[in-house]
Each structure stands twice: as C-alpha cells, then as structure tokens.
Amino acid sequence: MKALPRTLRLALLGLRDLLVSAGPLVLLPIAILAAAYWYLQPQPPTSLRLATGPAGSAYATFGQRYAEALRSHGITVELVPTDGSLDNLALLRQGGADAAFVRGGSADPVADEEAGLQSLGALFYEPLWIFYRPDALRPAQRRAGPLQSLAALQPLRVNVDKAGSGVPDILERMLRANRLDPAAMQISHLAQSPATEALAGGLLDVVVLASAPESPLVQRLLRAPGIALMDLRQSDAYTRLFPFLSSVRLPRGIVDLARDQPSEDVAMLAATTSLLVREQTHPALRQLLAQAAQGIHGGAGWFNRVRDFPNTRTSELPVSSEGDRAINGQPPFWQRYLPFWASNLVERMWLVLGGLLVLLLPLSRVVPPLYTFRVRRRVFRWYARLREIEARTNDADASPERLLEELDHLDRVVDKVAVPLSYADELYALRHNIHAARKRVLARRLDPGD
Incomplete structure (x- = not known):
C-alpha cells in the first residue's frame, strides 16, 4: 500500500494527539449525560390514559379535544369511558388512568x-x-x-x-x-x-x-x-x-x-x-x-x-x-423556539447541563498542556538514549565505530518522528544534539590519545 504523504500523516497524527488529549474530557460529560438521562427519564411515554365520562357528556367531549391537542406532540391519548367523576377518581387511585376529570366535592383532600x-x-x-x-x-x-x-x-x-x-x-x-x-x-x-x-x-x-x-x-x-x-x-x-x-x-x-x-x-x-x-x-x-x-x-x-x-x-x-x-x-423562553421533545429535554436536564458547564470550564484548561506534553514526549523520549551514548563517549573501552553506528541508528529513528509544525523546533534541536555528539565521537577517533 502506498504510504500517506508526509503532510497528511502529520495532520492525522496531530488530530490523534488532540483526540487522545481531549478524549477524557469528552467522555466524562457523555457518561454523566447518559447516566442522568437514564435516571431522570426526561422523555415522556408516547401514550396517556385519560378517564373521561359517559358518552355524550362534556367530559367525553373535552377528552376528544385533549386527544387532538396532544396528538400534535406525538402523544396518543387513550380515552377511558366511565360513569363519571367518582369512577374517574377510583381509576386514578388504582393507577388505571394517568389523568382524569374530577368534580369538586368528590375527592378526599x-x-x-x-x-x-x-x-x-x-x-x-x-x-x-x-x-x-x-x-x-x-x-x-x-x-x-x-x-x-x-x-x-x-x-x-x-x-x-x-x-x-x-x-x-x-x-x-x-x-x-x-x-x-x-x-x-x-x-x-x-x-x-x-x-x-x-x-x-x-x-x-x-x-x-x-x-x-x-x-x-x-x-x-x-x-x-x-x-x-x-x-x-x-x-x-x-x-x-x-x-x-x-x-x-x-x-x-x-x-x-x-x-x-x-x-x-x-x-x-x-x-x-x-x-x-x-x-x-x-x-x-x-x-x-x-x-x-x-x-x-x-x-x-x-x-x-x-x-x-x-x-x-x-x-x-x-x-x-x-x-x-x-x-x-x-x-421558559426555549419552548417558543424548540420542538416539544427538545424543549422538554432542556427542561428536565438543565441542572445537569449547567453542572457540566461549571465542571468542564476548569477541566478544559488541562487539554492544552496535556496535548503539548504528548507531542514533546515523542521527541524527548530519545534524549535518554542520546545521553546514554554520550556517557559512553569518554569510556576508553567503548568503540568509536560502535558509538557512531548507534548515533546513525538514532538519527534514522528520529528522522521518522513526526510532530506538528509548531513543535518542529523541538525535533530539530534533538537532531542538532545528535550531530554534536557525532562530532565528539569523530574527534575522539581521530585523536585517540585525548
């Protein structure tokens, strides 16, 4: 498979670093919202049982009007005919209806x-x-x-x-x-x-x-x-x-x-x-x-x-x-501009959304330094190897040819390291230090008595 162009590879690598750095910050609110949605159940059932009254009564007439009003919001109203107010009240008490018309004087306050x-x-x-x-x-x-x-x-x-x-x-x-x-x-x-x-x-x-x-x-x-x-x-x-x-x-x-x-x-x-x-x-x-x-x-x-x-x-x-x-x-003002399902979601979860906003504002400050650390770590990890080679330069038993081979190998590895352009100076500084170490090894080989 043909290798990706270097520019595209750098862009994808930078995007990966950004996603990994900001990933926890994105997953945290998603997890909190999912848990809050499961607990609060903000979206209502799609059906409602309304206890009305006998056929031809005002209760039955009004029940039809409520059914039409809620149908526009995707809610199906099941009209439950009854003998009247006391039956409606009994259905409510037993859980046989979600709502009911009840005349004054019927309920026990x-x-x-x-x-x-x-x-x-x-x-x-x-x-x-x-x-x-x-x-x-x-x-x-x-x-x-x-x-x-x-x-x-x-x-x-x-x-x-x-x-x-x-x-x-x-x-x-x-x-x-x-x-x-x-x-x-x-x-x-x-x-x-x-x-x-x-x-x-x-x-x-x-x-x-x-x-x-x-x-x-x-x-x-x-x-x-x-x-x-x-x-x-x-x-x-x-x-x-x-x-x-x-x-x-x-x-x-x-x-x-x-x-x-x-x-x-x-x-x-x-x-x-x-x-x-x-x-x-x-x-x-x-x-x-x-x-x-x-x-x-x-x-x-x-x-x-x-x-x-x-x-x-x-x-x-x-x-x-x-x-x-x-x-x-x-x-609330948002009910004027949002459909029912969206305004209801905001209505039921505004406290969670506000809490997340308060939580994420300070946490968002962690993302830039974390991103910087991940990119610079890709370069700085090779300094440990370079220091090890330099430490052996003054070792009389160390072979200059062997040290040069290790430096050449390190140079080839670093040459393949990809970082965003804004961090290229870190990479060039490492390669300059490798070149300086190579010069010292060459000088030792030319002057073994030093």
Missing part, C-alpha cells in the same frame, strides 16, 4: 393528597341541571309557577344519574338539608342518555345531571319543547352549607338570543371540575395537559368570563408545579 394525586387546575363550572316536565306537576304546583325548590320534587319521578357520576351523593345531601328522605322518593339511576329519552317520552318527570353546557345532552334538553329548567332560588344558601358548590346564573338569552331563551336569568348551583393527575404521571405529560387546558378552557363560557379558567383558586388538591406555571407563570 387529605387521603388523596397522601395518595399522590395532584391537580393541574380547575377547568370549568359543572352546573347541576334539574330538568323537569311542567305537565307532570300537580295542579297546585302549576299554579305556584315554575319549580324553584327541591322540596317540590318529593312526589315526582326523579332520575339522578348513575352512582359513579357522583351526582346521587350531591343530591342526597341537598335533599336531606331540606328534611327529605331520598329512600321515600321515586328516585332512579339511569345513565344520562337513556334518562334523557325517558324524560322526553314521559316516563320520568325530573332528570338531574351535572355537566358543562357543552354537553350535547344538555344542549338538547335546553331546546326540547315541554321541558323546563328549575330556577333554584335558594342557590346561595346551598353554597354556605356545601363549600364545594358555587352559585351561578344562566344568563337570559344565552341559549338562543333570537328566541330569548331562557326568558330570564336562571339561578343554579355548580361544582368546579379539575383535571387531576397521579404523582407518577410523567412531568412532561402533566406539562402538555396543563398547556392544552389553557387553550381549551381559557375562553368565555356561559358561566364565566375570559381567563376565569383554568385557575388554581378552587382546587381541592395541591396544584402541581406544571399546572401552576402554565396558569400563573410564563413558560
């Missing part, structure tokens, strides 16, 4: 906090809708006007949603506050969809459900002929008895301005629904969910103004740092 459940913020009001058929009222009730009190429900056929929704528990507490015994009433627990059909068909007199106004079933009942919405004039009193409830008003004309529907403000009660996550849910997924919540719930609604939601004021459980920053703070 002490036990669930200890279990590692956290909130990403309150998302929206979930009103308690009490729809009834006016033609099912007794003549005396009709003469009294629209229903305004839960006490009027006693003789009616009432459906209060399924047990997993949490609505039966809320209504039972409200009925007992009115000195009514739920066991003595005609209460059923059909799911929302069949209950809506039963109310429209006259098989039920009252349907009670809790859902955001975006729910298709709520929208249908608000516009259905022959069905009215209870105006709960005692709503403020209930908020004093049950702190997880808020008094809200359905504004006049909000359902249909052209038809002036409803024709007057309607007093209602509402709980605040939060997005809860498990402590084990990856921080990056919590961050994505909190950011998605800003876009999905940040606008004005029937019961709130712009930017009323999401908020951290009405959360029953501690708000995670990701939720608090998304709602009350500003995202």
Whole structure:
C-alpha cells in the first residue's frame, strides 16, 4: 500500500494527539449525560390514559379535544369511558388512568393528597341541571309557577344519574338539608342518555345531571319543547352549607338570543371540575395537559368570563408545579423556539447541563498542556538514549565505530518522528544534539590519545 504523504500523516497524527488529549474530557460529560438521562427519564411515554365520562357528556367531549391537542406532540391519548367523576377518581387511585376529570366535592383532600394525586387546575363550572316536565306537576304546583325548590320534587319521578357520576351523593345531601328522605322518593339511576329519552317520552318527570353546557345532552334538553329548567332560588344558601358548590346564573338569552331563551336569568348551583393527575404521571405529560387546558378552557363560557379558567383558586388538591406555571407563570423562553421533545429535554436536564458547564470550564484548561506534553514526549523520549551514548563517549573501552553506528541508528529513528509544525523546533534541536555528539565521537577517533 502506498504510504500517506508526509503532510497528511502529520495532520492525522496531530488530530490523534488532540483526540487522545481531549478524549477524557469528552467522555466524562457523555457518561454523566447518559447516566442522568437514564435516571431522570426526561422523555415522556408516547401514550396517556385519560378517564373521561359517559358518552355524550362534556367530559367525553373535552377528552376528544385533549386527544387532538396532544396528538400534535406525538402523544396518543387513550380515552377511558366511565360513569363519571367518582369512577374517574377510583381509576386514578388504582393507577388505571394517568389523568382524569374530577368534580369538586368528590375527592378526599387529605387521603388523596397522601395518595399522590395532584391537580393541574380547575377547568370549568359543572352546573347541576334539574330538568323537569311542567305537565307532570300537580295542579297546585302549576299554579305556584315554575319549580324553584327541591322540596317540590318529593312526589315526582326523579332520575339522578348513575352512582359513579357522583351526582346521587350531591343530591342526597341537598335533599336531606331540606328534611327529605331520598329512600321515600321515586328516585332512579339511569345513565344520562337513556334518562334523557325517558324524560322526553314521559316516563320520568325530573332528570338531574351535572355537566358543562357543552354537553350535547344538555344542549338538547335546553331546546326540547315541554321541558323546563328549575330556577333554584335558594342557590346561595346551598353554597354556605356545601363549600364545594358555587352559585351561578344562566344568563337570559344565552341559549338562543333570537328566541330569548331562557326568558330570564336562571339561578343554579355548580361544582368546579379539575383535571387531576397521579404523582407518577410523567412531568412532561402533566406539562402538555396543563398547556392544552389553557387553550381549551381559557375562553368565555356561559358561566364565566375570559381567563376565569383554568385557575388554581378552587382546587381541592395541591396544584402541581406544571399546572401552576402554565396558569400563573410564563413558560421558559426555549419552548417558543424548540420542538416539544427538545424543549422538554432542556427542561428536565438543565441542572445537569449547567453542572457540566461549571465542571468542564476548569477541566478544559488541562487539554492544552496535556496535548503539548504528548507531542514533546515523542521527541524527548530519545534524549535518554542520546545521553546514554554520550556517557559512553569518554569510556576508553567503548568503540568509536560502535558509538557512531548507534548515533546513525538514532538519527534514522528520529528522522521518522513526526510532530506538528509548531513543535518542529523541538525535533530539530534533538537532531542538532545528535550531530554534536557525532562530532565528539569523530574527534575522539581521530585523536585517540585525548
């Protein structure tokens, strides 16, 4: 094989010296970053289980919007249908879901906090809708006007949603506050969809459900002929008895301005629904969910103004740092310029990266002297051989011819030593010293009596 040109060989040799000198400095941060990546697991899983609610509910509708929002970041959201808030909470506690919509009043603030459940913020009001058929009222009730009190429900056929929704528990507490015994009433627990059909068909007199106004079933009942919405004039009193409830008003004309529907403000009660996550849910997924919540719930609604939601004021459980920053703070500047995976990597490992920078700055000063030592060592290693030959020059038993042969051999070896041009003076100095030693040996051979 043809030998490489000397210039190329010198360049490759210099590059090898530089790599060997700086190698430990390069391998150290790589090893630290690999260990930190393995320990911190900065990149999130590619899937997320979100517990929603029954088909046709606001929970199910919002779940679809979250799935679309996270899909753009490469995260697949598996929507888990449930009976409602209590089922969602149970799934979170058991690890069957990573995130879930949970209505206020459902969670146990002490036990669930200890279990590692956290909130990403309150998302929206979930009103308690009490729809009834006016033609099912007794003549005396009709003469009294629209229903305004839960006490009027006693003789009616009432459906209060399924047990997993949490609505039966809320209504039972409200009925007992009115000195009514739920066991003595005609209460059923059909799911929302069949209950809506039963109310429209006259098989039920009252349907009670809790859902955001975006729910298709709520929208249908608000516009259905022959069905009215209870105006709960005692709503403020209930908020004093049950702190997880808020008094809200359905504004006049909000359902249909052209038809002036409803024709007057309607007093209602509402709980605040939060997005809860498990402590084990990856921080990056919590961050994505909190950011998605800003876009999905940040606008004005029937019961709130712009930017009323999401908020951290009405959360029953501690708000995670990701939720608090998304709602009350500003995202890091790098999120504006980097894709999600890159910004997340910086977000999770910035402390490691900063520590490496602090460590490498002083260590980098070692590379130049180490490089110099390696190059000069290639030359200086032959000085030991030269000194040995010179020491034998004054030895009477040493043969000048033998010394000259050793010097010639040393000269040939040094002639093959390659060093960068910036260190060529070291090589020429060695060859000059070899030449000087040769002259002394020749002088001794010419004058053996010296």
